[in-house]
Amino acid sequence: MSPSEIIRIPILPFNIVNAHLIKSGAGCILVDAGIPGSERKIARILSRHGLSFKDIKLIIVTHAHTDHAGSAACLRQLSGAPILAHKDDADFYSRKQPMTFCPTGRVGRLFLKTPLPHQPYEGFVPDIRMKDGDSVKLQDFGVDGIVRHTGGHTPGSIAVELSSQDALVGDLVASGILIGGIAFTGHAIRPPFEDNPRVVASELKRMVEAGAKRFHMGHGGPLAAAEVMRHARSLSNITQSPATACHCAHPAHSTASNQSGNGRSANHL
Numbered sequence: 414m415s416p417s418e419i420i421r422i423p424i425l426p427f428n429i430v431n432a433h434l435i436k437s438g439a440g441c442i443l444v445d446a447g448i449p450g451s452e453r454k455i456a457r458i459l460s461r462h463g464l465s466f467k468d469i470k471l472i473i474v475t476h477a478h479t480d481h482a483g484s485a486a487c488l489r490q491l492s493g494a495p496i497l498a499h500k501d502d503a504d505f506y507s508r509k510q511p512m513t514f515c516p517t518g519r520v521g522r523l524f525l526k527t528p529l530p531h532q533p534y535e536g537f538v539p540d541i542r543m544k545d546g547d548s549v550k551l552q553d554f555g556v557d558g559i560v561r562h563t564g565g566h567t568p569g570s571i572a573v574e575l576s577s578q579d580a581l582v583g584d585l586v587a588s589g590i591l592i593g594g595i596a597f598t599g600h601a602i603r604p605p606f607e608d609n610p611r612v613v614a615s616e617l618k619r620m621v622e623a624g625a626k627r628f629h630m631g632h633g634g635p636l637a638a639a640e641v642m643r644h645a646r647s648l649s650n651i652t653q654s655p656a657t658a659c660h661c662a663h664p665a666h667s668t669a670s671n672q673s674g675n676g677r678s679a680n681h682l
């Protein structure tokens with residue numbers, strides 16, 4: 414299998430919001446779909462690399478926030494590619510449940526008061542639906558890598574790990590200032606929202622220990638493994654008293670999480 418190339422798609426300038434393409438000899442995989450109306454920006458980057466919508470073989474949506482899932486339904490129509498996503502965010506994708514947010518601090522709380530995180534998008538049902546701790550190998554799509562359920566940021570967050578030691582992790586970690594990007598993009602920060610920092614910490618540590626060297630993210634980045642490890646260690650030290658813990662409700666997922674018993678999709682702090 415020929416080595417794949419990671420191409421960043423700037424959905425907003427200064428790395429504030431990114432999607433990515435994994436380009437291989439067989440075409441490409443789109444990781445995240447940007448905010449609603451991102452299709453023209455994505456088309457421009459595709460054509461700059463000699464590709465078109467028809468070369469997209471798979472659309473991986475890392476989680477249900479509008480800046481990642483916003484244009485997925487439209488891009489599926491334009492490309493004919495299936496959407497891969499996790500069942501634990503499915504009710505958000507289909508718009509059955511309103512999205513819930515656990516702010517990580519002042520920036521997240523302020524951001525939540527703006528219309529941006531609540532921007533509605535066309536609902537969809539993923540064609541390939543991961544459940545619990547499922548993983549999906551990407552060989553059939555021409556890429557040597559795997560998609561795993563990583564939870565932590567939202568109940569159904571997933572991440573892509575490639576044999577090239579690149580990891581595409583959505584919002585498992587961000588870098589920069591404010592909501593991410595702009596400046597200091599080599600410095601890891603928590604994204605504005607995060608359900609469970611401990612789950613995030615253990616997933617990031619696992620990926621670094623498994624050999625991931627470069628982390629590509631939705632906000633800011635890319636980050637080197639050592640910085641991701643530093644961030645993961647500081648996340649594991651967060652102690653949440655009942656007063657500061659986030660009580661974001663994910664009613665559709667609490668039962669599934671309890672039943673699965675693996676704790677990976679636990680999202681109530």
Ligand SMILES: [Zn+2]
Nearest residue numbers: 476478566584
């Ligand atoms: Zn997010």
Ligand SMILES: [Zn+2]
Nearest residue numbers: 478480584631
């Ligand atoms: Zn995001």
